[in-house]
Amino acid sequence: MNRTLPVSRNNEEQPRRVLVVDDEADIRELLVMTLQRMGLDVDAAASTFEAEQYLHKNYYNLCLTDMRLPDGDGLGFLEYVTKNYPGKPVAVITAYGSAENAVAALKAGAFDYLSKPVSLAQLRALVNSALKLPSSSQSRKIEENQTAVGQPVLLGNSPLMLQTRQMIAKLARSQAPIHISGESGSGKELAARLLHLDGPRGDAPFVAVNCGAIPENLMESEFFGYKKGAFTGANQDKEGFFQAAAGGTLFLDEVADLPLPMQVKLLRVIQEKMVRKVGATQEEPVDVRIISATHQDLTLCVESGKFRQDLFYRLNVIVLKMPALREIPDDIPLLAGEMLKKMAGLNTEPPKLSLAALKDLQEYDFPGNVREMENILERAMALTTGGEICPEDLQLAAKQPKDMAQMKSLPLQEYLDAVEKEAILEALEKTRFNKTAAAKLLGITFRALRYRLERLGMD
Numbered sequence: 001m002n003r004t005l006p007v008s009r010n011n012e013e014q015p016r017r018v019l020v021v022d023d024e025a026d027i028r029e030l031l032v033m034t035l036q037r038m039g040l041d042v043d044a045a046a047s048t049f050e051a052e053q054y055l056h057k058n059y060y061n062l063c064l065t066d067m068r069l070p071d072g073d074g075l076g077f078l079e080y081v082t083k084n085y086p087g088k089p090v091a092v093i094t095a096y097g098s099a100e101n102a103v104a105a106l107k108a109g110a111f112d113y114l115s116k117p118v119s120l121a122q123l124r125a126l127v128n129s130a131l132k133l134p135s136s137s138q139s140r141k142i143e144e145n146q147t148a149v150g151q152p153v154l155l156g157n158s159p160l161m162l163q164t165r166q167m168i169a170k171l172a173r174s175q176a177p178i179h180i181s182g183e184s185g186s187g188k189e190l191a192a193r194l195l196h197l198d199g200p201r202g203d204a205p206f207v208a209v210n211c212g213a214i215p216e217n218l219m220e221s222e223f224f225g226y227k228k229g230a231f232t233g234a235n236q237d238k239e240g241f242f243q244a245a246a247g248g249t250l251f252l253d254e255v256a257d258l259p260l261p262m263q264v265k266l267l268r269v270i271q272e273k274m275v276r277k278v279g280a281t282q283e284e285p286v287d288v289r290i291i292s293a294t295h296q297d298l299t300l301c302v303e304s305g306k307f308r309q310d311l312f313y314r315l316n317v318i319v320l321k322m323p324a325l326r327e328i329p330d331d332i333p334l335l336a337g338e339m340l341k342k343m344a345g346l347n348t349e350p351p352k353l354s355l356a357a358l359k360d361l362q363e364y365d366f367p368g369n370v371r372e373m374e375n376i377l378e379r380a381m382a383l384t385t386g387g388e389i390c391p392e393d394l395q396l397a398a399k400q401p402k403d404m405a406q407m408k409s410l411p412l413q414e415y416l417d418a419v420e421k422e423a424i425l426e427a428l429e430k431t432r433f434n435k436t437a438a439a440k441l442l443g444i445t446f447r448a449l450r451y452r453l454e455r456l457g458m459d
């Protein structure tokens with residue numbers, strides 16, 4: 001399957017130029033020939049010194065460097081380019097099986113990597129992705145909230161949210177695997193979509209997979225596809241998630257829920273960039289960027305043996321942390337205002353939040369984060385009678401004193417209730433508001449949990 005030839009021209013129909021840095025003449029020539037056949041202008045350097053001279057003279061859309069060079073290494077060259085030509089994509093070629101080098105290069109800001117022996121299909125896919133990158137000056141403006149029609153928007157102007165948006169814009173330009181951490185409902189999937197849309201793969205598919213929702217016995221065929229006749233009922237060839245995301249991004253949500261045998265298979269695909277359909281004899285190359293997320297602590301999952309260390313190492317190359325809503329209370333007025341507008345629709349004036357209601361929202365803990373706020377406001381909109389949402393319409397769970405010292409000054413019953421609430425909330429948060437699982441975690445029956453929720457006014 002060769003979906004990559006010839007490369008498309010940029011808007012100005014400028015020839016694109018690539019710099020190849022490799023001291024092995026055979027490989028250098030092969031790379032140069034392949035790239036020239038793609039219609040690119042290519043210069044080749046045999047050392048970092050020579051490469052730096054070229055960079056000084058010409059503009060390059062991409063640098064492709066070997067890791068081992070006579071007068072330095074690929075990482076050093078990467079550092080030089082990142083420092084002196086910010087935003088210029090550099091891809092590295094690593095020795096066979098050298099996962100450490102690939103990960104180190106991605107962490108240091110490499111656009112992507114290729115392992116030796118270099119597969120020409122992978123090389124073409126990499127080059128095509130790099131050529132689709134806008135120059136840094138053309139990239140989306142990320143300092144302010146985006147309002148492009150139909151585009152998802154990560155709202156918020158707090159320093160933490162600005163930092164997050166800047167990080168997304170930066171990471172969107174690379175092909176490195178990203179792991180998005182953050183509490184339930186904090187915008188992990190939204191961030192993954194933006195990483196996809198703002199990068200060179202934005203026009204290709206974004207495939208989101210909830211790893212916890214696929215039955216274990218179907219996982220392999222769902223992820224990798226199958227050949228006709230591979231098993232009873234396989235009446236025709238079928239593509240898997242990897243093939244569906246070809247050229248684009250595969251978002252593995254709740255990745256901590258992947259069973260261990262599937263983790264082994266996934267690791268292989270990520271390392272080799274090849275998949276084998278169930279029932280197939282041949283592997284096929286896949287060009288997919290992997291973004292993963294979970295609300296669980298992956299490090300703890302590794303420690304407890306639930307998640308493979310080697311896969312963790314591969315997925316966790318760069319971590320993007322989505323802030324919890326309680327960490328960005330200053331963004332609540334903007335977020336709530338936009339949500340109410342959206343819920344009211346184009347032709348209706350949205351209700352306003354009273355000052356007291358806004359204050360309550362800003363002081364609320366939001367264990368379910370932005371998604372919980374959406375639900376709270378939707379309910380409040382249904383309950384409110386005038387044009388203004390009051391604290392009663394929000395129906396927030398009673399405020400809890402957060403500080404132990406503060407709690408100990410309460411009358412005994414209130415103190416005990418507060419402790420109980422804290423424990424229940426924590427269990428609900430850990431189990432993503434699944435009451436059966438939360439009850440199990442607390443060591444009580446489902447009925448006992450329901451009774452307690454009612455008694456504490458938390459239901």
Ligand SMILES: Nc1ncnc2c1ncn2[C@@H]1O[C@H](COP(=O)(O)OP(=O)(O)OP(=O)(O)O)[C@@H](O)[C@H]1O
Nearest residue numbers: 153154155183184185186187188189190295370371
């Ligand atoms: N900063 C934000 N601006 C606008 N909308 C947001 C923001 N953060 C989250 N949302 C919205 O909140 C909802 C939940 O977000 P999302 O599904 O991305 O969270 P998540 O962290 O992936 O959740 P889960 O852990 O349950 O998978 C979505 O409707 C999303 O659009």
